[in-house]
Amino acid sequence: MKKLLLAFSCMCAISCTTTSDSKVLSPDDQLNLNLDVSANGTLLYSLLKGNDTIVSPSRLGFVLQNGDSLCRDLQIADIKYSAFDETWQRQWGENKSVRNHYNEALVRVSHKPSGREYLIKFRLFNDGLALRYEFPETFSKDSIVIMDEVTEFRIKGNPETWWSYADFNTYEKEFMHNRLDSVSWAATPMTMRKDNGTHMFIHEAAILKYPDMTVKNMGEGRMKCELTPWKNGVKAYVKAPFNTPWRMLVVSPDAKGLIESPMMVNLNEPSKIAPSDWIKPMTYMGIWWEMHLGSKQWKEGKMQAATTEEAKRYIDFAAENGIGGVVIEGWNTGWDKWGQEDAFDYVTPAKGYDLREVAEYAKEKQVWLIMHHETGADIHGYEALVDSAFALCKELGIHAVKTGYAGGVSTGENHHGQQMVEHYQYIVEKAAQYQIMLDVHEPSKGSGLDRTWPNLMTREGVRGMEWEAWSIGNTPSHTTTIPFTRGLAGPTDYTPGIIDVLLTAKQKERTQWNDQLKDISQTRVHSTLCHQLALLVTIYSPLQMAADLPENYQGHPAFQFIKDYKADCDESIVLDAEVGEYIAIARRAGEEWFIGATTNENSRTLNVSFDFLPEGEYIACIYKDAADADWISNPAAFEVKEEKVNSTSVLTLPMAAGGGFAITVKPCK
Numbered sequence: 114m115k116k117l118l119l120a121f122s123c124m125c126a127i128s129c130t131t132t133s134d135s136k137v138l139s140p141d142d143q144l145n146l147n148l149d150v151s152a153n154g155t156l157l158y159s160l161l162k163g164n165d166t167i168v169s170p171s172r173l174g175f176v177l178q179n180g181d182s183l184c185r186d187l188q189i190a191d192i193k194y195s196a197f198d199e200t201w202q203r204q205w206g207e208n209k210s211v212r213n214h215y216n217e218a219l220v221r222v223s224h225k226p227s228g229r230e231y232l233i234k235f236r237l238f239n240d241g242l243a244l245r246y247e248f249p250e251t252f253s254k255d256s257i258v259i260m261d262e263v264t265e266f267r268i269k270g271n272p273e274t275w276w277s278y279a280d281f282n283t284y285e286k287e288f289m290h291n292r293l294d295s296v297s298w299a300a301t302p303m304t305m306r307k308d309n310g311t312h313m314f315i316h317e318a319a320i321l322k323y324p325d326m327t328v329k330n331m332g333e334g335r336m337k338c339e340l341t342p343w344k345n346g347v348k349a350y351v352k353a354p355f356n357t358p359w360r361m362l363v364v365s366p367d368a369k370g371l372i373e374s375p376m377m378v379n380l381n382e383p384s385k386i387a388p389s390d391w392i393k394p395m396t397y398m399g400i401w402w403e404m405h406l407g408s409k410q411w412k413e414g415k416m417q418a419a420t421t422e423e424a425k426r427y428i429d430f431a432a433e434n435g436i437g438g439v440v441i442e443g444w445n446t447g448w449d450k451w452g453q454e455d456a457f458d459y460v461t462p463a464k465g466y467d468l469r470e471v472a473e474y475a476k477e478k479q480v481w482l483i484m485h486h487e488t489g490a491d492i493h494g495y496e497a498l499v500d501s502a503f504a505l506c507k508e509l510g511i512h513a514v515k516t517g518y519a520g521g522v523s524t525g526e527n528h529h530g531q532q533m534v535e536h537y538q539y540i541v542e543k544a545a546q547y548q549i550m551l552d553v554h555e556p557s558k559g560s561g562l563d564r565t566w567p568n569l570m571t572r573e574g575v576r577g578m579e580w581e582a583w584s585i586g587n588t589p590s591h592t593t594t595i596p597f598t599r600g601l602a603g604p605t606d607y608t609p610g611i612i613d614v615l616l617t618a619k620q621k622e623r624t625q626w627n628d629q630l631k632d633i634s635q636t637r638v639h640s641t642l643c644h645q646l647a648l649l650v651t652i653y654s655p656l657q658m659a660a661d662l663p664e665n666y667q668g669h670p671a672f673q674f675i676k677d678y679k680a681d682c683d684e685s686i687v688l689d690a691e692v693g694e695y696i697a698i699a700r701r702a703g704e705e706w707f708i709g710a711t712t713n714e715n716s717r718t719l720n721v722s723f724d725f726l727p728e729g730e731y732i733a734c735i736y737k738d739a740a741d742a743d744w745i746s747n748p749a750a751f752e753v754k755e756e757k758v759n760s761t762s763v764l765t766l767p768m769a770a771g772g773g774f775a776i777t778v779k780p781c782k
């Protein structure tokens with residue numbers, strides 16, 4: 114109540130003067146937002162945590178095509194304050210119960226030369242700041258053509274930064290780690306740590322009808338919003354009334370808090386789909402890894418992977434081992450024409466693959482068949498056929514589709530631009546109509562839309578496991594960085610769980626199928642086996658792939674962890690973490706817990722306290738690196754051990770270089 118009073122007293126101050134500054138506090142009073150208007154009418158915001166400046170005065174506003182610079186000659190017309198506190202439930206998520214608690218200031222801004230008015234909504238949470246622009250209906254009857262959004266985050270100090278280069282067409286990138294002054298142009302989430310230990314990340318929420326944002330370093334810590342452009346240079350065409358996505362800065366005292374922040378999902382609208390039994394988190398396998406290894410192909414012919422027989426083998430294996438779903442890639446025609454317009458057919462099965470028979474078989478075995486639609490980024494071709502493709506799924510009782518957008522967009526636009534954002538959203542809503550869950554590869558950026566559209570289960574948008582099969586691969590620190598960078602943008606289909614880390618099984622049958630490497634036989638997975646198990650937990654995805662081949666899992670003692678793992682988690686707790694170094698997370702599914710921990714190239718020992726357990730005795734099954742394990746020289750060496758634990762237990766668990774551990778914790782019966 115105190116905060117509210119304070120906020121309202123600010124409003125009085127504001128309404129008396131047009132160039133005055135204003136303050137808003139977070140519910141716990143720790144974060145302090147200040148607004149100011151400079152002499153030339155530039156609207157500036159800054160953010161403090163206690164006495165520590167997080168964001169120095171930073172610009173807001175737009176440049177429009179008609180020449181209006183909605184970032185100068187501004188004045189604050191009025192400010193409305195409010196507060197909000199609600200705990201809501203979701204059908205799936207890292208936490209099914211989410212608290213949304215903030216203080217809000219809605220600022221009406223007027224552009225003196227044109228007399229036009231727009232709004233900026235600020236929300237201050239205990240874990241950070243969000244702001245968005247709102248164009249009311251009165252702003253314009255015509256399309257608003259945005260040439261530039263000038264929002265800045267002027268970061269104080271020169272924090273350590275984890276980032277990937279802003280590429281308008283792919284998020285499949287390595288991460289860099291240096292000081293902010295060495296960052297040129299970054300995708301978001303961009304993660305920072307100040308010398309005083311404060312952790313932060315810049316990102317955005319609820320990207321709809323608007324392009325993905327990148328942030329460009331303009332010097333002196335000024336990270337300026339650069340929107341992914343249309344090919345004609347325009348950033349966005351919008352029609353009032355219109356709200357932009359939320360620009361957000363999460364602030365946390367430690368690395369854990371970055372992952373635990375619910376701000377992004379809170380900034381999205383409530384679900385438009387009532388809880389439904391066709392929306393179901395699960396682990397899945399698939400006819401997939403062999404194509405990436407090059408021992409089979411997507412195309413019809415001698416090396417075709419997807420045959421009726423092979424699909425049934427996967428379905429049998431999934432049914433026997435409690436794996437919920439199976440994706441079959443290369444099931445349809447068109448792969449030989451990849452890259453051409455209208456190449457893919459989403460209803461006609463390849464020769465040797467009887468879709469109806471496979472679908473029927475999967476149903477009998479109670480395994481969910483996951484359809485695959487590689488579009489080759491031919492969006493018009495896909496939009497023309499999507500109704501018939503989804504209708505076929507409905508007819509066959511298929512409730513999940515993995516989509517793919519590999520290659521340049523057929524229209525010549527950027528993958529992360531407004532046209533593609535609108536395309537992806539069109540497909541999400543279309544899928545919901547047909548009761549279909551989506552796993553989107555080569556997507557635009559995650560921004561928490563899965564709150565509103567819970568059929569949007571997961572997306573790739575990461576340099577995932579496939580790179581380990583045909584390129585120099587991913588480093589161990591890549592997977593200890595993802596939870597603090599790409600992972601902050603929501604569920605990530607990394608496709609983990611390769612236990613044949615040296616890729617020995619198919620070595621002799623492998624052929625070169627892309628031009629990433631001269632010699633494909635040099636590839637391997639860059640971690641220990643236990644690190645691979647732990648990735649199921651540390652890189653969250655409600656559709657979680659166990660990506661290895663059935664023959665590699667069959668009879669392997671480490672496979673038990675994957676069999677036991679439940680992707681439908683209720684609650685998540687980050688036990689210990691340092692960005693890029695290591696991470697340990699516990700996730701609860703019903704009465705069971707799953708713990709995953711990974712380390713980068715450095716070996717280290719973690720003391721895991723089980724104080725998160727409710728009262729009672731539990732049995733922990735621990736999969737850990739053997740004493741002589743090492744990701745380079747001895748990656749497959751591991752031990753399995755059972756131990757009784759309760760809420761007072763603390764286990765000391767070593768991890769090899771590039772290693773990790775995975776634990777199942779079940780109540781003693």
Ligand code: NOJ
Nearest residue numbers: 442487517519554573579
């Ligand atoms: C790239 C996707 O990331 C991968 O999972 C898929 O197998 C290929 N495209 C083919 O669609």
Ligand code: CA
Nearest residue numbers: 285554555573
């Ligand atoms: Ca990909």
